[in-house]
Amino acid sequence: xxxxxxxxxxPLAIRLLLVNQLGVNIGxxxxxxxxxxxxxxxxxxxxxxxxxxxxxxxxxxxxxxILGGSAADRLGARGVIIAGCALRTVGFALFALGDGxxxxxxxxxxxxxxxxxxxxAVRAYLAAEAGDRxxxxxxxxxxxxxxxxxVGPMIGSxxxxxxxxxxxxxxxxxxxLLTAAQAVVLPAREVPASxxxxxxxxxxxxxxxxxxxxxxxxxxxxxxxxxxxLLLPDxxxxxxxxxxxxxxxxxxxxxxxxxxxxRITRSLKERGSRARWVAxxxxxMGVAFVPPMAVAGTxxxxxxxxxxAALALVPVLAxxxxxxxxxxxxxxxxxxxxxxxxxxxxxxxxxxIFYVVSGIAAAVGNTVVGxxxxxxxxxxxxxxxxxxxxxxxxxxxxxxxxLHRLRALPVRAVAVTA
Numbered sequence: 001x002x003x004x005x006x007x008x009x010x011p012l013a014i015r016l017l018l019v020n021q022l023g024v025n026i027g028x029x030x031x032x033x034x035x036x037x038x039x040x041x042x043x044x045x046x047x048x049x050x051x052x053x054x055x056x057x058x059x060x061x062x063x064x065x066i067l068g069g070s071a072a073d074r075l076g077a078r079g080v081i082i083a084g085c086a087l088r089t090v091g092f093a094l095f096a097l098g099d100g101x102x103x104x105x106x107x108x109x110x111x112x113x114x115x116x117x118x119x120x121a122v123r124a125y126l127a128a129e130a131g132d133r134x135x136x137x138x139x140x141x142x143x144x145x146x147x148x149x150x151v152g153p154m155i156g157s158x159x160x161x162x163x164x165x166x167x168x169x170x171x172x173x174x175x176x177l178l179t180a181a182q183a184v185v186l187p188a189r190e191v192p193a194s195x196x197x198x199x200x201x202x203x204x205x206x207x208x209x210x211x212x213x214x215x216x217x218x219x220x221x222x223x224x225x226x227x228x229x230l231l232l233p234d235x236x237x238x239x240x241x242x243x244x245x246x247x248x249x250x251x252x253x254x255x256x257x258x259x260x261x262x263r264i265t266r267s268l269k270e271r272g273s274r275a276r277w278v279a280x281x282x283x284x285m286g287v288a289f290v291p292p293m294a295v296a297g298t299x300x301x302x303x304x305x306x307x308x309a310a311l312a313l314v315p316v317l318a319x320x321x322x323x324x325x326x327x328x329x330x331x332x333x334x335x336x337x338x339x340x341x342x343x344x345x346x347x348x349x350x351x352x353i354f355y356v357v358s359g360i361a362a363a364v365g366n367t368v369v370g371x372x373x374x375x376x377x378x379x380x381x382x383x384x385x386x387x388x389x390x391x392x393x394x395x396x397x398x399x400x401x402x403l404h405r406l407r408a409l410p411v412r413a414v415a416v417t418a
Contacts (some may be wrong), residue, residue, distance in 0.1 A: 020182065
């Protein structure tokens, strides 16, 4: 109930953006996790072609975040958000209507470009509208995003009982509704006239050494967060011998997020600096991989029936819960900090470049973790990928702590009264 009362305290535009993120994640996760299976099993494409289609979608999104951020600054975040949702409507509809490689590639490019447009634009709009309550707004944003990431695959699994096209058309319909809602509800804001060129904006942001150092220090956060979809589900399946165990990981995380996120953010906001809590959250995210690491390679396949499988799953669920709590501590303050590194007129650009860095980080980090999973499996060192994630967390926490000691991070302005 506190989550809903907190949500109602924000203007209608922010409430719509929160619901928008719920819908975005539902639409995305009811389709994308099943796309590779559709391309390979249903359409008979080779693994190489499947990799190309998926890679084009990821590259067109991660590589173009900077364009989406600049567009939000120069054209206004509202129009960019609407355009992004409209493009994803078309892209997901193409997945349903086309079987040929050219159509599928076009669908991948459009859906990726859509994400590159609305992701930084939504965050820029949210930051501007939330004022001095950015942390609370981004905490709510995290709740809605996490809930959508849980609900989406559940709906997708049900729709696959019909066929993949039903999933794609449903996802397209969700984005069409979001597009219409944003066009009707989101108020247009006056966009300040730009003084320089887009390249000049990029140079200004890239010349901000404190921001770049912070972005690099956050590499661990995105790598560890991605393990909710790679290492932890794999650990749950190995521990229990049951493919459905991964769903329990997401369920536990979503329930914890709904219950704890706003309490954590409100409690920590006025207690110490934001950098301190970001570092604490990152360290906790790293420590989250210790419980499953301690039993890696010993759980087998959940022998001992249901009770044995449940017992074997406990360390993985404990790790997942700690990881979610670490994200809940760190992420709202990370999002609150980003716009404060530079001019308000470049908020979208800062978010865009931050997400370019995070996309590269997630790709490299997942590659390292994937290598560690293979190497550990072949070499009898099942603990290796978990240890890699622990190192990512501790190094990122140390990086943020070092920047804080150097006073390189933005500090909240304190009101002075006469």
